[in-house]
Amino acid sequence: MSSSFSLTEATPQITQIARSIVFGVDKGGVGKTSLAANVAGQAAAAGYKTLIIDLDPVGALHNDLGYDKEDGSRLFDALRKGRPLPIIENIRPNLDVVPGGADLRDLQGILFARGQAPMEAFASLISASLGAIADPYDLIIIDTPPGDPWIAEGALCVATALVIPARPDDGTLDAVENTAKKFMRARHFNPDLRLAGAVMFGIGGASRRIARQTRERLTETLGEAAPVFETRIRYMETAAVDSRRRGMLIHELSPAVEESVKQRFTAFKSGKSVEDDKALLATDVGNLAKEYTSLTREIFTRLMEIEAEVNHD
Known part of the structure; x- marks a missing residue:
């Protein structure tokens, strides 16, 4: 499934990338990278050809997957020159990575110098560079930064769906509301974008009351737009x-x-x-591993629902 649409007459065409999921929320420290990495790893282990893209200038994904940290220069050059994204192949069987890094932030100054709105221009760049390599993959996961909104919103302009991580605190729940607003702005350019759902992260296994209250508040915030996934990922600092x-x-x-x-x-x-x-x-960590397996299944089920919705429309 893919759809094409234009931002403006002066802006290159943007194409939505099939089965691409953005993990994003307007706040750091909520498990976004851990969720993205472990869901990608679970999907790859299940036999799905998976690509995970680190669009966070912090570039912390290398910690989760064990590859050498990069400065983001390869990603920066590929986007700036309209070339295919740089891939590190076979980080795991069926799992490839596009590494991020701090140099990605330099792209904003270039886009401003060209007189382009960074979010819209970045969307066109990621569409072209990701579109050139997307075909072999069953699933593409995009990890986005809590800051640098032009990156997160630009990624949403090409994505199939958004997954919002949420911790049980007021600051995170406020960030969910802000992220929902970014989602709606991106839908102006990507009308087939869907909200896959929210996942509760970092809740103690025995904290049933906290989990229930967090679920209620998330459901109230998101309404009927998307579910709160049944699987919650427990807090385990040692793991x-x-x-x-x-x-x-x-x-x-x-x-x-x-x-x-x-x-x-x-x-x-x-x-x-x-x-x-x-x-x-x-x-x-056996139960934590099972939770990631269960969450990955829920996300795949939700992706199939979204594809059916869009194709029906």
Whole structure:
């Protein structure tokens, strides 16, 4: 599924990219990159050819996936010159990455110098550069920054759907409202864009009351535009630290955690100690891995619903 539309007579045509999902919210520290990376990894592990694009100038995605950090210059050059996005292939089986970095911010000054509105111009650039490489992929996930609104809104202008991460605090819930406004502005240029839903992130496994209240507030904010996904991703700081120290996704970390626990127990029985720099902090991430699997299934189900909606319209 794809649709084409023009921003203005003077602006290049923009094409929506099929099965492309933006993970975005107008606030940092809400699990956006963790969600994007782990959903991409789960989809790839299930056999779907997946591409994840880091449009955040911070470029933190490399921590989750374990590749060398880049400065964003390759992405900057590709967009500026209208070339295909730079891909690191086979980060995992079926999983490719477009690395981000700080140089991406320099693009805004160039667009202003050309007298172009950055959001609209960036949308046309990402459309051309992503469109050149999109065909082989079953799923494209775009991680966007909490700042630099021209990047996030430009990405929405080419996307199929938006997933909004949300933590259970007033600041995040206010950010959800601001993100919904960006979504509506992007729909002016991309009428087939849909709100896939919101996912509750960082809620304790036993915090049922907090989860219920957060779900109610999100549902009130979003109305009938999109669901709040049934799956919520629990808060587990030790798993987050272990994951990024080792460049492993949660479902990859799970067997390593089990082995680490066995080693600790064996060392304890023999009166020895495990070296701190080798030991993992988490003791069980199995349920967290299952939550990411469940969320990925929900997102795919929602994507199929969106495709049916758009094709019916």
